[in-house]
Amino acid sequence: MSTATGDTEGAGGGGGAGGAGGIVLVLDGWGHAPPGPGNALSLASTPTLDALTSTAGATLVQASGEAVGLPAGTVGNSEIGHMVIGAGRPLPYDSLLVQQEIETGALAANAVLRRTCARLSAGGRALHLIGLCSDGQIHAHVDHLRELLRIAAAEGVRAVWIHAITDGRDVADGTAAAYLERVEKLAAEAGVGRVASVVGRGYALDKSGDLELTRVAALAMADGAGTGVAHPRDALEGPGGSDVWVRPSVVTGAAGEPVGAMGDGDAVLFTNFRSDRIQQLADHLVSHLPPRDVTVLSLARYDTRAAITPLVDRADASGGLADELERHGLRSVRIAESEKFEHVTYYLNGRDARVREVEEHVRITADGSPDHRAAPRMNLPRVVAAVAKAAGRADVALVVANLANIDVVGHTGDAEATVAAARYTDEAVEAVCATARRSGRWVLLVGDHGNAEQMSKPGADGVARPYGGHTVNPVPFVVVPAPGRPVGQVRAGGTLADVAPTVLALLGRPPGAVMTGRALL
Numbered sequence: 001m002s003t004a005t006g007d008t009e010g011a012g013g014g015g016g017a018g019g020a021g022g023i024v025l026v027l028d029g030w031g032h033a034p035p036g037p038g039n040a041l042s043l044a045s046t047p048t049l050d051a052l053t054s055t056a057g058a059t060l061v062q063a064s065g066e067a068v069g070l071p072a073g074t075v076g077n078s079e080i081g082h083m084v085i086g087a088g089r090p091l092p093y094d095s096l097l098v099q100q101e102i103e104t105g106a107l108a109a110n111a112v113l114r115r116t117c118a119r120l121s122a123g124g125r126a127l128h129l130i131g132l133c134s135d136g137q138i139h140a141h142v143d144h145l146r147e148l149l150r151i152a153a154a155e156g157v158r159a160v161w162i163h164a165i166t167d168g169r170d171v172a173d174g175t176a177a178a179y180l181e182r183v184e185k186l187a188a189e190a191g192v193g194r195v196a197s198v199v200g201r202g203y204a205l206d207k208s209g210d211l212e213l214t215r216v217a218a219l220a221m222a223d224g225a226g227t228g229v230a231h232p233r234d235a236l237e238g239p240g241g242s243d244v245w246v247r248p249s250v251v252t253g254a255a256g257e258p259v260g261a262m263g264d265g266d267a268v269l270f271t272n273f274r275s276d277r278i279q280q281l282a283d284h285l286v287s288h289l290p291p292r293d294v295t296v297l298s299l300a301r302y303d304t305r306a307a308i309t310p311l312v313d314r315a316d317a318s319g320g321l322a323d324e325l326e327r328h329g330l331r332s333v334r335i336a337e338s339e340k341f342e343h344v345t346y347y348l349n350g351r352d353a354r355v356r357e358v359e360e361h362v363r364i365t366a367d368g369s370p371d372h373r374a375a376p377r378m379n380l381p382r383v384v385a386a387v388a389k390a391a392g393r394a395d396v397a398l399v400v401a402n403l404a405n406i407d408v409v410g411h412t413g414d415a416e417a418t419v420a421a422a423r424y425t426d427e428a429v430e431a432v433c434a435t436a437r438r439s440g441r442w443v444l445l446v447g448d449h450g451n452a453e454q455m456s457k458p459g460a461d462g463v464a465r466p467y468g469g470h471t472v473n474p475v476p477f478v479v480v481p482a483p484g485r486p487v488g489q490v491r492a493g494g495t496l497a498d499v500a501p502t503v504l505a506l507l508g509r510p511p512g513a514v515m516t517g518r519a520l521l
């Protein structure tokens with residue numbers, strides 16, 4: 001992963017910039033939908049964004065589904081959004097690659113998976129499947145679990161334990177019971193598999209570094225240490241208050257013993273296709289399991305410290321904006337709060353942790369794990385100040401900043417807090433545009449996927465519930481010209497793949513050789 005610096009500029013020097021250069025603002029979760037009661041963006045007072053999105057420099061671009069390299073009809077997400085913004089082309093995302101390997105039969109023929117199943121079958125040992133149980137398609141999909149259960153049964157594995165992680169963030173809260181029921185049905189259809197533990201994603205998928213949350217999740221899955229329940233759905237009755245915070249619960253047998261603790265000779269397969277939130281748990285589990293000799297695999301490649309063998313590998317994302325800026329010797333400063341720091345560095349660079357000589361990373365850190373519902377402004381003033389500081393430097397060609405509020409607060413599902421987040425974001429955009437005018441820079445604003453424009457959604461039972469997940473809506477794309485340098489009408493019908501070519505054009509450079517996107521100017 002990328003190196004982090006404090007609120008001051010990171011190390012590094014060199015690399016002049018032709019002209020004053022520009023500022024790219026990724027407004028995370030900034031989707032477009034008609035005004036309406038569930039659209040927090042249209043409900044909020046956002047005079048600056050309203051004016052900017054009504055200019056000739058504004059259009060809508062696609063940020064979901066096949067336009068960015070996701071399965072058709074799939075909502076966008078921050079990882080693929082920032083990867084495609086950086087790559088200048090759609091990238092087959094891990095969820096699409098897994099789906100393709102299921103459809104072609106390649107996953108069922110995977111040598112590592114078949115060898116592992118054969119060993120478990122011969123030795124009477126268990127396979128443990130750990131993953132987010134929903135069809136949110138941001139981190140995982142229960143359809144992938146269905147295929148893995150089918151393969152395990154076909155390969156003769158007789159003991160398969162499912163360690164279910166409940167969602168409530170990528171799908172509506174209050175739907176965990178329906179998904180648990182769906183998982184049990186999938187196991188019954190496959191003829192193998194039982195739920196052994198149920199843990200909320202707040203514990204199991206923490207990525208803030210709160211290792212106590214990770215520890216209690218891992219102990220429930222590995223050792224059967226947690227609140228004992230007779231049936232998986234009983235875990236939802238606990239005090240957690242939401243699907244996200246279902247306390248680590250363990251299904252127990254007649255004598256109160258955990259039914260599916262991990263034993264010597266077992267194997268674990270993580271079924272999330274996205275790494276950033278499960279890697280903390282995976283690393284902890286790998287270090288906790290010994291002296292038990294347990295094989296650990298993952299469905300897709302993870303950015304863990306431990307070497308975990310993936311069943312499906314990643315697409316190449318090199319040759320993007322970071323490589324082109326380096327090739328032209330153009331210095332960039334990347335700025336974001338912790339929640340989105342990896343996105344404007346590691347993911348924008350194509351999941352490449354190398355910090356280039358012409359790159360500086362600024363992480364704006366928050367104290368503790370803040371309650372975003374109560375504090376929707378987050379650390380915006382410090383992000384804006386860091387942007388102004390970088391924009392004031394003549395050696396900086398490009399400032400890239402992520403304004404996280406609309407998405408991070410949107411994920412709480414609290415429409416009122418998200419309206420406030422949108423208002424604060426509008427103020428921040430006005431401040432950045434003023435900085436740009438003072439420093440003679442252009443500004444490019446773009447969403448990475450939708451979220452706040454849809455804050456309610458009917459659940460599986462048809463009942464409208466608060467919805468904090470992402471959408472398939474297009475996102476606004478706006479170029480604010482540098483003072484005295486008009487840009488004219490931007491082209492309609494674009495996608496996130498056109499952002500990097502547009503940035504390079506604004507910097508007076510051609511698109512990268514492997515970029516299929518084209519400048520929208």
Ligand SMILES: O=C(O)[C@H](O)COP(=O)(O)O
Pocket residue numbers: 076077078079138139169170277407411
């Ligand atoms: O991980 C999360 O916070 C959400 O599940 C996905 O949000 P992101 O794709 O915007 O990070």
Ligand SMILES: [Mn+2]
Pocket residue numbers: 028029077078079081407448449
């Ligand atoms: Mn995002």
Ligand SMILES: [Mn+2]
Pocket residue numbers: 029078407408411451470
């Ligand atoms: Mn999000």
